[in-house]
Amino acid sequence: xxxxxxxxxxxxxxxxxxxxxxxxxxxxxxxxxxxxxxxxxxxxxxxxxxxxxxxxxxxxxxxxxxxxxxxxxxxxxxxxxxxxxxxxxxxxxxxxxxxxxxxxxxxxx
Amino acid sequence: xxxxxxxxxxxxxxxxxxxxxxxxxxxxxxxxxxxxxxxxxxxxxxxxxxxxxxxxxxxxxxxxxxxxxxxxxxxxxxxxxxxxxxxxxxxxxxxxxxxxxxxxxxxxxxxxxxxxxxxxxxxxxxxxxxxxxxxxxxxxxxxxxxxxxxxxxxxxxxxxxxxxxxxxxxxxxxxxxxxxxxxxxxxxxxxxxxxxxxxxxxxxxxxxxxxxxxxxxxxxxxxxxxxxxxxxxxxxxxxxxxxxxxxxxxxxxxxxxxxxxxxxxxxxxxxxxxxxxxxxxxxxxxxxxxxxxxxxxxxxxxxxxxxxxxxxxxxxxxxxxxxxxxxxxxxxxxxxxxxxxxxxxxxxxxxxxxxxxxxxxxxxxxxxxxxxxxxxxxxxxxxxxxxxxxxxxxxxxxxxxxxxxxxxxxxxxxxxxxxxxxxxxxxxxxxxxxxxxxxxxxxxxxxxxxxxxxxxxxxxxxxxxxxxxxxxxxxxxxxxxxxxxxxxxxxxxxxxxxxxxxxxxxxxxxxxxxxxxxxxxxxxxxxxxxxxxxxxx
Numbered sequence: 001x002x003x004x005x006x007x008x009x010x011x012x013x014x015x016x017x018x019x020x021x022x023x024x025x026x027x028x029x030x031x032x033x034x035x036x037x038x039x040x041x042x043x044x045x046x047x048x049x050x051x052x053x054x055x056x057x058x059x060x061x062x063x064x065x066x067x068x069x070x071x072x073x074x075x076x077x078x079x080x081x082x083x084x085x086x087x088x089x090x091x092x093x094x095x096x097x098x099x100x101x102x103x104x105x106x107x108x109x
Numbered sequence: 110x111x112x113x114x115x116x117x118x119x120x121x122x123x124x125x126x127x128x129x130x131x132x133x134x135x136x137x138x139x140x141x142x143x144x145x146x147x148x149x150x151x152x153x154x155x156x157x158x159x160x161x162x163x164x165x166x167x168x169x170x171x172x173x174x175x176x177x178x179x180x181x182x183x184x185x186x187x188x189x190x191x192x193x194x195x196x197x198x199x200x201x202x203x204x205x206x207x208x209x210x211x212x213x214x215x216x217x218x219x220x221x222x223x224x225x226x227x228x229x230x231x232x233x234x235x236x237x238x239x240x241x242x243x244x245x246x247x248x249x250x251x252x253x254x255x256x257x258x259x260x261x262x263x264x265x266x267x268x269x270x271x272x273x274x275x276x277x278x279x280x281x282x283x284x285x286x287x288x289x290x291x292x293x294x295x296x297x298x299x300x301x302x303x304x305x306x307x308x309x310x311x312x313x314x315x316x317x318x319x320x321x322x323x324x325x326x327x328x329x330x331x332x333x334x335x336x337x338x339x340x341x342x343x344x345x346x347x348x349x350x351x352x353x354x355x356x357x358x359x360x361x362x363x364x365x366x367x368x369x370x371x372x373x374x375x376x377x378x379x380x381x382x383x384x385x386x387x388x389x390x391x392x393x394x395x396x397x398x399x400x401x402x403x404x405x406x407x408x409x410x411x412x413x414x415x416x417x418x419x420x421x422x423x424x425x426x427x428x429x430x431x432x433x434x435x436x437x438x439x440x441x442x443x444x445x446x447x448x449x450x451x452x453x454x455x456x457x458x459x460x461x462x463x464x465x466x467x468x469x470x471x472x473x474x475x476x477x478x479x480x481x482x483x484x485x486x487x488x489x490x491x492x493x494x495x496x497x498x499x500x501x502x503x504x505x506x507x508x509x510x511x512x513x514x515x516x517x518x519x520x521x522x523x524x525x526x527x528x529x530x531x532x533x534x535x536x537x538x539x540x541x542x543x544x545x546x547x548x549x550x551x552x553x554x555x556x557x558x559x560x561x562x563x564x565x566x567x568x569x570x571x572x573x574x575x576x577x578x579x580x581x582x583x584x585x586x587x588x589x590x591x592x593x594x595x596x597x598x599x600x601x602x603x604x605x606x607x608x609x610x611x612x613x614x615x616x617x618x619x620x621x622x623x624x625x626x627x628x629x630x631x632x633x634x635x636x637x638x639x640x641x642x643x644x645x646x
Contacts, residue, residue: 002449013282022280062404063450066440069307070453073460076282076304084284 001058002071005051009068009075012047015040017079026083048072115272122269126468127488129262131495132244134465136256138499140241140312141458142234144443144451147192148584149234153510155572156228157195157215163188166196166216167364173214174198174387175360182350184384185209186363189216190401192584195228206338206349229515232524236506242320246529250323257320263313266468270302277303289609294471301464308457309464315441318434344431348395348412350385358390361418369420370396370411377409378402384415392416400444405435448583466496490539490547497551498535500599504558505531507592511562511569545607552603560596563589 017023019040024031032040051071056064142149151157170186178184178200185199196216199209215226239245244252271277277299284296302309322329326337333340342348367379378399385393392415400406407427414421427435439445443454473489481489509527513520539547566589567573577586 017282020279020281023282059450063445066404066446067450067453069311070450070457073305073308073457074453077300077460080282080284080300080304083282084286086287 001054002067005054005058005068005071006075008047008051008054009071010079012044012051013076013079014044015047016044017083019044023083115275118269118272122266122273123472125262125269126266126465127472129259129266130465130469130472131491132255132259133263134462134469134495135244135499136241136259137458137462137465139237139503141455141462142503143238143241144446144455144458145584145588146234146238148588149237150231151192151194151582152572152585152588153231153233153507154195154213154228155511155566155570156226156515162216163367164364165218167367169214169216169218170196170198171360171363172218173212174200174384177212178202178210179388182386183209184387185211186382186384188379188382190378190399192401204350227515229510230519230521231510232506232521232528236525236528237503242316245525253320253323257317257324260313260317260320264310264317267302267306267309267313271306274299274302291471291475294467294474298464298467298471301460301467305457305460305464308454309461311440312458312461315437318437319441321434344408348383348385348393351391351393353386354390356390357388358392358416360384360387360392360415361413363394365418366394366396366411366413369413370398373411373423374398374409387415390416393421394418400439400442402445404439404445405432406439406442406444407431407435469496489544490536492539493542493547493551494532494536494539497548497555497602498532498539500555500595501535501551501558502528502532504555504562504592507562508558508565511565548606549603552599552606556596556599556603559592559599562592 014027018027018032019037021031052064052068055068055071058064059067166188167186170188174181174184174186181200181202182204183201185197185201187193187197189196194216196214197211198214199211201208201210213228215228219225236245242253242256244255246252247255274295280299281303282300284293284300286293286296288296317324329337329340338349363382363384367382370379371377378401380397380399382397383395385391385395394413394415396411396413398409405427408424410424411420412422412424413419443451446454469488469492473485473492476485506524506528509524513523513527517523535551538550542550563574567575572582572585574586574589577583577589
């Protein structure tokens with residue numbers, strides 16, 4: 001459950017990063033056009049909210065919110081560290097960041 | 110008043126952060142490890158890692174207290190639980206609060222003819238816990254006031270920081286280590302600040318709320334006519350022993366009362382048990398609910414007649430004000446947190462610690478280009494002494510726990526001295542050594558101490574990783590493993606410090622930025638083109 005929440009949060013932040021100028025340049029070859037950015041932002045937020053819902057159903061209401069904050073911090077921290085790596089290592093690292101998401105999808109709950 | 114709103118906020122952020130920073134770093138680091146206070150305490154009592162059943166522990170507590178202090182006014186019993194393998198008992202002869210003699214025991218009484226397990230006296234994880242709000246070396250309540258003051262400074266620094274570092278949300282995930290110097294430290298400071306912002310705000314605010322009654326007692330004084338004990342009794346369910354009848358009477362067995370309490374709370378955990386006038390006809394037993402199964406730390410309790418075991422009174426639902434306070438307090442202590450959630454709290458705490466550290470280093474790094482004045486030298490020495498010195502002192506405490514003979518009288522005092530002594534030494538080294546060494550040496554020592562601790566543990570006790578991992582004592586094994594994992598981090602920091610001469614060397618980025626004279630103080634110069642650089646101030 002926590003793994004799923006973490007995967008959703010990580011994915012949400014990656015999508016949000018794609019909507020930001022500097023990070024889009026780091027992540028993608030081409031900058032997404034303006035119309036796509038609003039959609040990316042909405043999709044990213046949606047993923048973060050889904051992570052909240054997952055946390056709350058797993059931990060209960062009050063503790064779920066607390067756990068969500070922790071999960072968000074961990075996910076964002078990992079993305080920031082991944083983006084800080086030199087360009088060459090980044091592709092490999094991006095895979096590493098996405099692995100937990102895959103793991104969560106393969107082992108739901 | 111500064112030229113613009115943002116410039117005043119930057120000024121406030123800089124100086125609030127700097128002066129509160131050293132204490133805040135120590136508070137954050139010791140507070141963060143306090144999430145594992147029970148585990149550290151258990152680690153520091155290697156004689157005892159196998160818990161017993163509650164029934165046996167309760168029986169032992171009753172026998173020991175009846176033997177050691179049959180006529181005490183108050184008994185205290187803290188039973189072992191999932192995170193604490195030991196039993197704690199205490200007794201006091203005072204009519205008023207306090208005056209307790211406390212003892213930590215094995216939860217199972219030794220079998221006939223068997224020697225009792227001698228548990229070493231130790232400060233345990235309590236040293237970090239109390240240090241993080243009391244500082245322990247200052248008289249009266251000066252430490253608490255100082256920490257509270259710094260917490261206010263932290264709150265100011267967080268709010269002004271959000272305004273000052275204007276691009277934190279635009280460059281949310283930005284870390285440009287390659288650029289080096291002030292830019293890299295600023296990026297790290299921003300990222301650590303913003304990525305755990307909810308935690309930083311929560312922990313600082315709830316920390317202040319914890320001391321709200323000490324900081325602002327006037328409402329209580331007005332309502333209770335200056336009688337704070339009456340307020341304490343009402344708010345926290347703190348009870349004092351009532352008058353004795355001086356008619357001796359045997360105490361009823363406690364176990365049925367605990368069962369009744371558990372039923373009353375729908376399976377809720379039992380916290381502390383207090384027995385008043387245990388040998389008298391006026392005996393009372395107060396069972397308090399534990400705080401490990403829900404966020405708010407409200408004082409729910411049941412009062413029993415100690416002679417008959419009959420339930421006399423229950424203190425259940427808290428009012429809205431108490432519930433709010435209890436929730437904030439509970440969030441700060443995180444006693445409710447299951448292992449995974451506790452891990453996230455720990456991580457966020459480390460992020461907070463690193464944020465304070467990078468902020469402090471940023472201050473000296475930005476100002477290192479000019480001929481350093483006395484203020485800069487003091488700040489640089491304090492930075493190294495605090496940021497690199499405290500981990501060494503904390504590790505030294507754990508080493509002392511294993512090296513000081515277990516039978517030495519008052520050995521916990523020597524543990525205490527080894528912690529503060531090592532830290533003083535680190536400050537002395539930070540003052541005497543030059544730039545790369547004052548960081549490299551303590552970080553190097555910390556790496557050696559951290560890597561060596563599990564080895565020392567294996568050499569001196571039977572509670573080493575090989576044993577604890579096999580028996581499933583995860584708490585104790587976790588302490589060893591975490592410390593072992595910190596060794597390469599310290600080694601890396603030492604290597605970085607020696608290689609770059611940093612963290613206090615200025616790497617001047619290309620362009621005009623280097624050697625700039627403290628723009629915020631020297632009067633702000635800004636232009637549209639220096640949007641990004643303005644942030645570095």
